[in-house]
Amino acid sequence: MLKLDPIFSDHALIQHSVENTIKGWASPNETIHVVFHERSFQTISNKEGEWSIVLPPFLPIWSTECKVYTEREMIEIHDIAIGDLYLAAGQSNMEYKLEDEANYPGSAKDMKPFRFLIVPPVEYIQNGQEVPSFEKMNWKNATIENIKTLSAVSFYAIQEIAKKTKIPLGIVGCYKGGTSASCWIDEEVLKHNAILKKEYYDTYWTDIKDQSEQEEDQKRNAYQEKLQDYTQKVEAYQKQYPDRSLSQLKHDLGHTPWPGPKGNKDFGRPSGLYHTMFSKIKDLSFKAVWWYQGEEDAKHADIYAILLGTLIDSWRIDLHDSLPFFLVQLPNYIETTYPETWPILREAQMKNARGKEDVEILCALDCGDDYNIHPIDKTKIGKRLGQLVLKTLYDFNELILFPILKRWKRVDQDIVLEFSNIEDGTILLEVDGFEHEYRIEEGKTVVPNAKLTISYAYKNNPKSLVMHNELPMFPFYLNVE
Numbered sequence: 001m002l003k004l005d006p007i008f009s010d011h012a013l014i015q016h017s018v019e020n021t022i023k024g025w026a027s028p029n030e031t032i033h034v035v036f037h038e039r040s041f042q043t044i045s046n047k048e049g050e051w052s053i054v055l056p057p058f059l060p061i062w063s064t065e066c067k068v069y070t071e072r073e074m075i076e077i078h079d080i081a082i083g084d085l086y087l088a089a090g091q092s093n094m095e096y097k098l099e100d101e102a103n104y105p106g107s108a109k110d111m112k113p114f115r116f117l118i119v120p121p122v123e124y125i126q127n128g129q130e131v132p133s134f135e136k137m138n139w140k141n142a143t144i145e146n147i148k149t150l151s152a153v154s155f156y157a158i159q160e161i162a163k164k165t166k167i168p169l170g171i172v173g174c175y176k177g178g179t180s181a182s183c184w185i186d187e188e189v190l191k192h193n194a195i196l197k198k199e200y201y202d203t204y205w206t207d208i209k210d211q212s213e214q215e216e217d218q219k220r221n222a223y224q225e226k227l228q229d230y231t232q233k234v235e236a237y238q239k240q241y242p243d244r245s246l247s248q249l250k251h252d253l254g255h256t257p258w259p260g261p262k263g264n265k266d267f268g269r270p271s272g273l274y275h276t277m278f279s280k281i282k283d284l285s286f287k288a289v290w291w292y293q294g295e296e297d298a299k300h301a302d303i304y305a306i307l308l309g310t311l312i313d314s315w316r317i318d319l320h321d322s323l324p325f326f327l328v329q330l331p332n333y334i335e336t337t338y339p340e341t342w343p344i345l346r347e348a349q350m351k352n353a354r355g356k357e358d359v360e361i362l363c364a365l366d367c368g369d370d371y372n373i374h375p376i377d378k379t380k381i382g383k384r385l386g387q388l389v390l391k392t393l394y395d396f397n398e399l400i401l402f403p404i405l406k407r408w409k410r411v412d413q414d415i416v417l418e419f420s421n422i423e424d425g426t427i428l429l430e431v432d433g434f435e436h437e438y439r440i441e442e443g444k445t446v447v448p449n450a451k452l453t454i455s456y457a458y459k460n461n462p463k464s465l466v467m468h469n470e471l472p473m474f475p476f477y478l479n480v481e
Contacts (some may be wrong), residue, residue, distance in 0.1 A: 118157020
């Protein structure tokens with residue numbers, strides 16, 4: 001009867017210098033003993049057999065042991081590390097597998113050690129069973145053989161951090177492609193905000209309030225047939241044009257049919273993955289959260305700032321800590337379904353980075369692909385993320401200083417723009433609807449006779465980018481009237 005929560009297993013890594021919870025199940029009202037790192041703890045299970053013990057903070061260590069036992073049973077957990085643990089979360093570009101990344105396997109040849117846990121992408125639960133069904137999630141020591149399905153972005157980030165840190169490192173991957181941020185927020189939190197309730201929760205369920213399970217299954221089957229037909233076209237295209245890029249393929253054939261039908265089995269339903277995935281790891285302690293998401297919320301770009309802010313606030317409550325968040329701002333991409341919404345999403349991401357404590361953001365405007373929403377090269381983004389973490393959390397002097405608009409002011413009929421992290425260069429601005437090039441000198445540029453608006457790279461797919469030390473400038477939009 002004695003069981004442990006799957007998040008605590010052989011090769012696990014727990015966060016150092018903070019409290020950690022170990023929990024499980026036993027017979028009701030049974031005494032549970034835990035010996036962790038040669039220290040003893042004890043508790044009694046409740047009437048449902050649930051028990052938990054809060055471990056005190058421990059300093060980093062590469063490997064230790066844990067023993068959990070009752071009068072009749074014992075479980076031993078081996079090779080537990082105590083170090084820094086990161087939660088990698090979001091949608092498909094965070095999920096994008098290392099084995100599909102442009103620079104793999106060469107990029108993994110001199111891999112530095114770390115540990116990881118991937119949360120199975122369970123879409124829904126029916127009759128108490130997870131669908132699709134997966135083996136129990138297990139911690140792993142990273143090897144060349146087992147890292148293939150890990151998030152490429154998180155791999156490159158953790159490798160960058162490992163170059164300069166001397167403690168054990170770990171990643172928990174909790175991501176799923178095609179998901180709105182609303183999928184990852186508890187329904188009571190969503191419904192608490194009137195705007196999110198209306199646009200995400202009520203709209204979704206009102207559309208299908210009379211739909212039966214049989215009707216949903218019929219729609220799901222029809223969608224799978226459509227998806228299969230597209231897949232066959234892709235295979236034929238790749239066979240006929242083996243040298244063409246995935247970007248060219250997407251341009252010629254169009255994108256994968258999306259979205260699937262709404263319903264209780266749709267993983268894209270509001271709050272669905274909060275329960276089937278995130279809830280499995282919310283008792284872990286983390287060093288920080290890495291969040292790469294936003295593409296699926298283009299349809300509601302105007303309220304994404306509220307949605308993202310709600311996710312950050314609610315996750316900090318769920319994870320029992322005011323954790324640092326690191327946001328990946330969306331890269332360049334030609335969005336045709338919701339034209340010119342990505343600039344609004346990027347602005348929403350920046351608004352949260354500027355408006356909340358301990359929220360950092362990295363610019364990725366140069367890391368996209370015109371037609372492929374999933375760029376195959378994740379090295380730049382991953383390395384920038386790792387360097388930003390090193391600079392922010394470990395006080396390393398990383399040269400990860402993105403050019404950014406610092407402030408603006410009106411001087412007579414002119415607008416003076418002041419920048420940080422760049423002294424000289426050329427910038428293409430859109431002023432009152434017309435594009436002009438301007439010189440940046442001593443960190444400033446002067447825009448004469450601007451009446452209404454000034455913007456830089458405020459497009460889905462901007463091409464004229466300001467770069468400094470191989471880092472792009474953050475986009476911006478100003479109302480100067």
